[in-house]
Amino acid sequence: MNIARFAVPRLNAILFVTVALCLIGAWTMFSFPVGILPDVTFPRIVVIAEAGERPPRLMEVGVSRPLEEAVATVEGVRRVRTKILRGAAEISIDFDWGLDMLVAQQLVTAKVNEARSALPPETTIVVERMNPTVFPVLGLSLQSKTLSQSELWSLATYSLKPRLGRVTGVARAVVQGGRVPEIAVEVIPERLAAYHIGLSDIEQGLVQGNVVRSVGRIDRQFQQYQALVSGETVSEADLKRLVVAQRTGVAVTLDMVATIGRGVEDRTTVVTANGAESVLVNIVRQPTANTVSVVAGVERELADLKKTLPPGTEVSVFYDQSVLIAEAIASVRDAVLIGAALAVVILLLFLGDLRATLVTAAIIPATVLITFLLMRVAGMTLNLMTLGALAIGVGLVIDDAIVVVENIFRHLAQGVERGAAVELASQEIAAPMISSTLTAVVVFLPLVLVTGVAGAFFTALAVTLVIALMVSLLLALFVSPSLCAAFLKVRPGAAEHGRLFERVLRGYDKLLRGAMRYRRVLLPLGIAAVLGSTAFFGSRLGTGFMPTMDEGAFVLDYKTLPGTSLAESDRLLMQIETILKDTPEVRSFSRRTGAELGLAITESNTGDFSVMLKSGKRRAIDAVIEEVRGKITERVPGVEIEFVAVLQDLIGDLAGAPAPVEIKLFGENQAQLEDTAHKLAAKIEKVRGAVDVQSGVVESGPELTARIDPTRAGRLGLTTDAVAAQVNGAFFGTVATQVLEGDRQVSVRVRYPQAFRDSEARLSGVSLRTPGGAYLPLSAVSTLENIPGTSEINREDQRRLLSITAHLEGRDLGSVVRDVQKIMRAETLPPGVTYVISGQYQSQNESFTNLSLVLALAILLVFGVMMFQFGTFKAPLVILAIMPLSLFGVTLSLWATGTPLNVSSFMGAVMLVGIVVKNGILLLDQAQKAEQSGMDREEAVVHAGEVRLRPILMTTLTAILGLVPLALGIGAGAEMQKPLAIAVIGGLTFSTLFTLVFAPLFYVGFGGKVKHP
Structure with missing residues (x-):
């Protein structure tokens, strides 16, 4: 069948359909889900378990190992990796690509629930499925000259969070930083002893006194009443009057044995923005949401919220992913326009005919718009890969139209009548043109075999290109001959x-x-x-x-020395904040100490900076990072640092490849692993191009252990668990009850005053109550021991490991790894220690x-x-x-x-x-x-x-x-x-x-x- 013979008489109908599809495609452009990366289901699930302040070795045996053994039996599991810190374990479960991860998450949750009976009763567990939408698209900082940090936290939690969470496309708003308010009940130890009252008595009194209970219903005069018994506490004054014990006929109220006042939870993190203490609100989008629209919606809601903020309080943006997306869209637009303009110039130079050039060039916008429509129908998103495919395809989609129009043009110049020239030229070229386009399409079919991040990302690019090429082929076969028949005029005998x-x-x-x-x-x-x-x-x-991108933002991970207090870490990191402020390219930054971006669990001496650079003309991001790294190394030598780009960090988290170079050391002897890791890291630091080398050894602070003598404790009727509970109540305190203030519940924490919790002597002197009612100090049943800090424990497939990591500067990955391989081959590892080179x-x-x-x-x-x-x-x-x-x-x-x-x-x-x-x-x-x-x-x-x-x-x-x-x-x-x-x-x-x-x-x-x- 001659396609031109079919198409030319139906020119109006074909043009109508084409224009209609283009208009619908243009409309769909504004409703596309837009994100930074393709909407890909990554085969990874993370289980985070927290169990108080247990040392890593106890977390490994009592929490991590039972969970690892449970989840390893789930079908499709490829690898199980665990990071164990003091009181927390993060288990990353990698599955085979192509599995239904919703089903996998359900199976993992079921296995975790089965293992709960073997875990400590206080263990809390979160199961999360990893994908790009787990990470924030917008970061806001809340600062005030008039409000305290606890008031800021309340403002963020009860005002900003619910309102921003209701914005279309927002999955959740996550609050970080600030101080959580509570009511502090600080007991007076001398009075407790005088009244023979223990902390447990006060806790029990608060629980039993602050009660609202329904006791039945009463019918009266055609109405039914709910009968309640209430001892509800609604103020600090109510708390003071609460009776906590009866002693020799005397009702002991709470204010007789304790001071009651406003307080805040213990500080375990420090959060700042642009160098000032702040509360951060991170916005996470829904998987199908448009990032640009989500950010715009949040900004509109913020504009209204700002009108209601207390005087001296400001909300500002410290990270905005939509900026990169908007710039990428603008770049693709410019690339398409530049490519199309250059193509038009080539057509004019070779054909020398304006009409032939316009007929051919019309295929470019039509192809792009119809491709948008088909991408929307296919459920695709606009992201760096699909937008890049359109930019790549702008010079390819015009190929078929060029071949058709050039052949028709040649026949017309040879004197062939227009209708006959269109039919003859189209028939000549149809078969080879279809064949040549199909060859460009079929090369992408085997991409379904490529797994991992590369396959996930570049499949999106390939599918977009295939759609564009097929659309351009159909337009060249049906539209180009019709347009040539209607508009192309070449004088017979004109030069070809x-x-x-x-x-x-x-x-x-x-x-x-x-x-x-x-x-x-x-x-x-x-x-x-x-x-x-x-x-x-x-x-x-x-x-x-993967190529590195100048995305205008980077993450600076850091660790201060093991055991460094939160206050001292804060002092050191203020120096880094000064360096960032003095860097002209830096637009804004935030800092988390004791917390990190994403789901990662951390120690209090670790954290990260999220740094956003200014748009427009500036130095390349690599040059900025190199300068900042040099200044930190020179001015703040006690801090270990690591730089990664935001997207690189995100992709590394998702793919489980945190660094370009990673040497995994396996063995069961932790001390041996740590010694080997330190030696190898020192050698790898000397490799040209390797920077931010980390040994993988992460130590927690030193421990002060009260070693219980079971014989002495047993004689007094005390168990180790009972002693631990009483000391925990004295130091950490116990949330005994909650007070309702308006529509908010405020925790009431009972414990010793700060003056009784600030030294070893105070710890030894904590008063213990025996079952017989006697009181004695902790030192009567224990001895204090200073124990060096224990290391973070990492495991993979139920084996211990340490990972030495390195990033790159000024050299390619393959060359650096070749040098690392030489070091590893020359190294004699201790018996039982093996290695694998992993990472990117x-x-x-x-x-x-x-x-x-x-x-x-x-x-x-x-x-x-x-x-x-x-x-x-x-x-x-x-x-x-x-x-x-x-x-x-x-x-x-x-x-x-x-x-x-x-x-x-x-x-x-x-x-x-x-x-x-x-x-x-x-x-x-x-x-x-x-x-x-x-x-x-x-x-x-x-x-x-x-x-x-x-x-x-x-x-x-x-x-x-x-x-x-x-x-x-x-x-x-x-x-x-x-x-x-x-x-x-x-x-x-x-x-x-x-x-x-x-x-x-x-x-x-x-x-x-x-x-x-």
Whole structure:
């Protein structure tokens, strides 16, 4: 069937459908879910268990191990990793890709519930499914000159949090920092002894006195009344009058044995913003929500909230993910416009006809808008990968239209009547055009085999490109011939080519005919030279995992020395805040001490800075980080630091690859592991390009242990548990009850005053009450021991491990790892200690292995498509022979620009398989037709070169120029696709030259019989 014969008479209907689809596509642009990364289900679930202040060794045995053993039996579990701190354990469960993670979460929760009976009764457990929406899209800081930190916390918790949580698309608002208000009941030990009252008596008195209980119903005069008995406490005055004990006929009220006043929970974290103590409110979006719309909605709600804030109180933004997204969208828009403009220039130069140029260029906006519509129907989101695909495709989607319009234009110039020229030209080109587009599409099919972060992210890019290419093919087949029939006018006898192209054509004809005469020498020499050069440049390429981006923000993780108090850590970190304030590129920052971004559990001497840089013209983020790192190292030597980009940190958390380089040491002897880790970390620090090297040894502060003598305690009727409960009540205190203040419940904590909790002597003197009613100090049944701090315990698949990590600066991942491998091979590890090099290097190797398989399968699929097109082995084998030669352009371009071979550039090589054959199909299809019409093989292939030179050059140049904005890294987010663009530009440039020269030589050299129709 001749598609043009069907389409041209139906021009109005086709244009109506096309315009309608474009308008719907334009409308869907404004309703797209927008995020920073593709909406991917990551196969990872995190279980966080907290059990008081138990030392890591007890957490390992009593909490972590039972949970690990339970969740390891869930079907599909690939790896179980655990991080154990004092009182907390974080268990990360990695599953096979492709599983239903909602079902997996339910199975994990069920196994956790089964294991609860083996855990300490006070253990609390949270099970979270990991995905990009777990992390905040907007960070707000609340500061005040007039309100206390507890008042700020109340304002954030009871005012900002509920109102912002109701904004469309917000999953939750998370409050960090501030001081949680409570009522402090501080007992007077001397009076307790005088009245023979223990802490348990006071706690019991508060529980039994502050009661509201329904006791029945009473009917009276046609009405029913609820009968209540109430001793509800609604104020501090009520608390003071509460009777807590009866002694010798005297009612002992609470104010007789304790002081009652407003207080706050013990401080375990410090949170600041821009150097001032703050309360942070982090906004987490729903999985399907539009990040930009969510942030805009929150900002509108904030505008109303600010009108009601107390005087001197301000809310400001310290992190905004929508800024990067908005800049990325603007960058894609600019890349599309620049690419389209350059394509139009190429069309004008080669065709010299404004109407033909406009007919061809109209395909670009139509393709982009209809692609938006189909992406929305497919449930896709706008993100860095899908937007990047549109920017990559702007020069590719016009290829088919160029081929159609150029062929029609050529026939019209030869004097063929317009209708006949449209039908004849469209029929000539339809089969090879469909075949060449399908080759560009099928290369992406094997991507379903790629797992991990690379597969998840680049599959989104590939699907978007496939949609765009198929849309452009349909538009070229149906719309372009119709527009040509309606609007294209070429004067019969007009020159087919401009003067400039005539010269190019004559030069190419002379080159090709000359090469034919010496093909037996040129082919082997040329192939040997190209393949040798490819090997030369390829061996000098660096390697990496994912491209690094200048996203305008970074995270600075830190650790002060083990055992450093919260106040001293705060003092040290204020110096880092000063450094950040003095850095001109820094727009805002926040600090968490004793807490971190995401779900990570932390010690009080650890935390992070979240730093946002100014938009616009500034130094690159790497230069800013290098300067800040140098100043911190010089001025604050007692702090261990690590820099990561926000997205890199997020992807590392999701993928379980926290650093580019990670050496996992396995063994059962913790001291041996720590000693080995310290030695190896010291050596790795000397590797060029390795920075922020961490040994993985994380020590908690020292412990002051009251060692109970069971014999002495037993004689007095005391158990260790009973002693611990009484000392805990004295020091930590116990929340005995709660007081209702308006619509808020305030905890009432009972414990000793601060003066009785500030020294070893005070600890030894804590008064214990025996079952017989006698009182004695803690020292009567125990001795105090100073124990050095214990280390954080890490486990993987129920084995202990330590992970040495390093980041990169000024050197590629592969080169750094090669040096690390030399160190590891030269090191003699203690018996029982083994190692594995992991991190992003392992992810890189897995991705390269998968992409190599994808490349092989893509070549196989492309060969199959060409077999259907040509019906013989000859032409497909000729085109296939050009593919390895295109790798020369890839390696040369990567080497010349200093770009490493990473997942992005590897994807460029995979894309090339589908792109480079398009030119070969156009050329050899024409040669085959000419040969079938009776031409000599050599003359046929030269004729084909002359006929197809212009469309080949036009499609190649538009594709290359369309990728130029990405290759230059212009705009936010362009770094993710920059290596891909560089690889495609280099490969396409040289493959086009090889197709135009070597393909004809191969074709003639293969010989064989011609298949005549």
